[in-house]
Amino acid sequence: MSWGFYKPYVSRAARLAKASKSAAKLQKIGQKLDPVVIEGRSIAKTFWGKAWCQNLEAYSDYENRLPRGRSYARNGSVIDLKIETGSVAALVQGSSLYKVSVTINPLASGRWKTFVDAATGQVTNLLDLLQGRLSKELLEFLTSKQTGLFPSPKEIRLSCSCPDWADMCKHVAAVLYGVGARLDSKPELFFTLRGVDMQDLLAAAGRSAVLPVGAPTEIEDGDLSSIFGVEIESVATVPTAPENTAPIRKKGRSSPSAKTTDKSAGNKKTKAAKKVPVRKAIKKAGKASIQKRNA
Numbered sequence: 001m002s003w004g005f006y007k008p009y010v011s012r013a014a015r016l017a018k019a020s021k022s023a024a025k026l027q028k029i030g031q032k033l034d035p036v037v038i039e040g041r042s043i044a045k046t047f048w049g050k051a052w053c054q055n056l057e058a059y060s061d062y063e064n065r066l067p068r069g070r071s072y073a074r075n076g077s078v079i080d081l082k083i084e085t086g087s088v089a090a091l092v093q094g095s096s097l098y099k100v101s102v103t104i105n106p107l108a109s110g111r112w113k114t115f116v117d118a119a120t121g122q123v124t125n126l127l128d129l130l131q132g133r134l135s136k137e138l139l140e141f142l143t144s145k146q147t148g149l150f151p152s153p154k155e156i157r158l159s160c161s162c163p164d165w166a167d168m169c170k171h172v173a174a175v176l177y178g179v180g181a182r183l184d185s186k187p188e189l190f191f192t193l194r195g196v197d198m199q200d201l202l203a204a205a206g207r208s209a210v211l212p213v214g215a216p217t218e219i220e221d222g223d224l225s226s227i228f229g230v231e232i233e234s235v236a237t238v239p240t241a242p243e244n245t246a247p248i249r250k251k252g253r254s255s256p257s258a259k260t261t262d263k264s265a266g267n268k269k270t271k272a273a274k275k276v277p278v279r280k281a282i283k284k285a286g287k288a289s290i291q292k293r294n295a
């Protein structure tokens with residue numbers, strides 16, 4: 001803490017002018033920047049982005065300190081944000097330009113295997129997975145603090161180069177929200193960040209193979225709120241990809257043409273999805289031991 005510290009007030013406009021100056025300077029020397037661009041009021045609008053933000057806000061360690069980063073994230077102060085395996089590196093414009101780094105433990109392999117088992121037969125293509133079009137049970141499973149894929153504060157280490165760095169300054173908070181915004185356009189980066197391979201889920205689908213695809217249930221805001229136990233900003237519909245969305249990089253089997261049909265598919269809520277015994281898997285997960293199939 002540095003309460004005695006004199007910090008000149010920098011207006012939002014001045015800070016943003018500085019941000020574009022800093023960005024121009026870095027680009028001039030050849031640095032490729034990936035700024036966080038948020039349109040509209042919500043930081044994240046799609047499943048993975050919202051779930052990321054909701055997960056962080058669900059921890060009391062963070063809930064009071066995160067909000068200070070919201071406006072920074074929204075108004076373009078995060079001029080660069082890169083997600084790699086187990087880490088996020090970012091540049092945030094405050095009164096100066098600060099370097100933020102977030103390190104996240106890789107997802108425990110047992111937890112990932114349990115999820116892969118629970119998802120067997122349910123995740124049949126990566127597009128559904130990346131759009132969060134999964135059964136409600138599976139969504140609950142993957143967002144649960146006990147069985148889910150999102151990191152807890154214990155697994156996250158934060159740092160910032162600013163002088164008033166305490167546990168979480170607004171620059172770090174802005175970056176954490178920035179990750180949520182980035183997952184809106186590139187949800188596959190969630191799996192990169194957690195150090196797991198999405199393809200494992202398709203491999204599992206191939207192993208069971210007999211269940212029909214069925215249209216997965218879209219998660220509603222209300223559902224997400226109940227899963228995380230907090231209110232989330234209401235979004236009328238889960239939108240399809242925002243305008244500036246980079247194409248989803250798909251490895252292997254998923255067909256790129258599937259993308260063109262996702263809007264209509266995403267808006268349909270068919271009840272025909274065949275239930276796979278997720279509850280069973282959840283129970284199984286409760287007993288820390290994981291039985292490997294055909295090991």
Ligand SMILES: [Zn+2]
Pocket residue numbers: 098160161162163164165169170171172
């Ligand atoms: Zn800071």
